[in-house]
Amino acid sequence: MEPETPPNRETNDCHRFPAIVISCAVRWYFRFSLSLRDIEELLLERGVVVTYETIRCGCDRFGAEFAQRAKTARRKRGNAWHLDEMFVTLRGEPYLLWRAVDEHGAELDVLVQKRREKAAAKRFFQRVLRSNPVPRRIVTDQLRSYPAAKSEIPELAHVKHVFVKAVARVNNRAENSHQPTRRRERQMLGFRDARRAQAFLSRFGPIRQHFALPRHRMKAASHRAALQERLATWYGWTGTASIGKAV
Template sequence: MKKTQPLYHGHRFPAVVISCAVRWYFRFSLSLRDVEELLLERGVVVTYETIRCWCDKFGARFAQCAKAARRKPGSTWHLDEMFVTPRGEPYLLWRAVDEHGAELDVLVQKRRDKAAAKRFFLRVLRSNPVPRKIVTDQLRGYAAAKADIPELVHVKHVFVKAAARVNNRAENSHQPTRRRERQICGFREARRMQAFLSCFGPIRQHFALLRHQMNAACHRTALQKRFATWHGWTVTAAEDGAN
């Protein structure tokens, strides 16, 4: 029987260093060079290009683990799209979150029409159960696309006022992406933006607890549990597979 290679096969750095670098990059507003400097302070000499390769290779896998570990998605979808301009070229970033603010999926597309809305609906349905209610802005493509999908035909559809920076669940879900976009002075390429944001949302939300809803002791305890879970995905599982 053919043996599967360990997760970190061929890497000279231990799993704990690689997983720490990937977590820092997706969790905090740090550049690759910032992560390189933090590792150097701890005695780990590695280039930022190597860290980029680690994030490209392991980010999607760790994001899948974060999605699988979170609680079951809520029954209400909040969908919205925002403009992004990698290298000055306009794109739409479509995002879906549930009523708790958990990100369901993101998709970078060129258009803002029925076909784009349908494509996004089908993408979200592949990894999430059929919702009880869908909340969108007044873009007519949403209703037209929803009518073409059998699973969503009878789902309640609620329209909200379409305006930038209003205080609602969908608009607020864009804030972490906007902050990261400003920090890196804009995205460079649509394909890499899609890959980055698909990992950024689940990994960031795994550690971004609702701090205002708990005291300091509860927050530290909950965060320690999240660290232990992350360590189990990224380090312990790799060590077990190598034995």
């Protein structure tokens, strides 16, 4: 028999708190530009004494599940992929963050990689295909890695491929999707390593988008009603009643 995995103190600590506390901490961290210490202070103001490391543990443990539920709950995925990549600096070294969104701007997937070659593009295509149906068309910039990789994937070989000029910013769905990541990157003073950045961004996108409504196209009353509906959905995922019973 294999030896039992030793218990993690911080993992056990995060279960000492009610579900509503964990729910609030996870939602605040991925929805707003708050650090773990900011959330620690906000919870302390509400009478909950918890360390920022315990909050980190809760976000790591439950963030992926909530992000997956957010992906499942959103509207039907579009049939067009808009792909783009952006540079991020991890411990002084340049990395590529590959991102795919549909024509509605909903994030399909992200992948942090070191290179920008055909193998990296193929790896990203295969990752997106694992959780999304084959698209009707793919929109990318003129990076040659995209068509080279696409031709080697049977499911995508005959999918229409539209190229746009990067300088023209025509692929604005993908370009605009980078903005929240850039803002969060600045607030966090940069990402630390590829594994942590991948884990954070995979959860950050779906959870943030679940609550980020197009306020400029909605009346105030409609926005509040839609946000209350999204919050009620979130409480259902996390097994909590309402924010009125929160910390």
